[in-house]
Amino acid sequence: MDPDTEDWSYQPPSTPAGFQSIYVRQPDGYDFARLTWQVCDECRIGLIAKIRVTGPWQRHGYGSRMVRLALRDCDGYRWTTTPQSELARAFFPAVTAATGVDFPAQAHLCEHMRAREPRHFENSRPLAPPPR
Numbered sequence: 167m168d169p170d171t172e173d174w175s176y177q178p179p180s181t182p183a184g185f186q187s188i189y190v191r192q193p194d195g196y197d198f199a200r201l202t203w204q205v206c207d208e209c210r211i212g213l214i215a216k217i218r219v220t221g222p223w224q225r226h227g228y229g230s231r232m233v234r235l236a237l238r239d240c241d242g243y244r245w246t247t248t249p250q251s252e253l254a255r256a257f258f259p260a261v262t263a264a265t266g267v268d269f270p271a272q273a274h275l276c277e278h279m280r281a282r283e284p285r286h287f288e289n290s291r292p293l294a295p296p297p298r
């Protein structure tokens with residue numbers, strides 16, 4: 167685990183309220199941490215669709231750092247998450263404690279989030295690693 171060799175990237179949504187993702191990769195391209203979420207600025211809601219941190223990288227703050235990035239510019243938005251793995255269920259209370267944002271596992275999607283996504287995906291772009 168060498169922070170100097172981590173590669174953070176961001177994949178923007180292809181529709182206004184579509185899926186967007188953060189990936190943290192090793193030099194060989196393996197994404198050991200990944201967050202996928204949706205935000206609707208019109209309805210002021212957010213949904214954490216998927217969060218994954220691979221075994222050896224767990225409990226090093228990657229999850230919180232990714233979620234804090236997702237929450238940026240979303241002051242006062244209401245958030246939910248999909249029913250999650252055991253790991254994620256243990257993880258969200260810590261994020262709530264750190265951010266003051268609740269993530270009830272009752273995924274709430276608005277009509278904009280349900281809008282059909284085009285088949286192409288936006289290219290990922292490099293992302294400066296967020297503070298720990």
Ligand SMILES: [Zn+2]
Nearest residue numbers: 206209276278
């Ligand atoms: Zn909406």
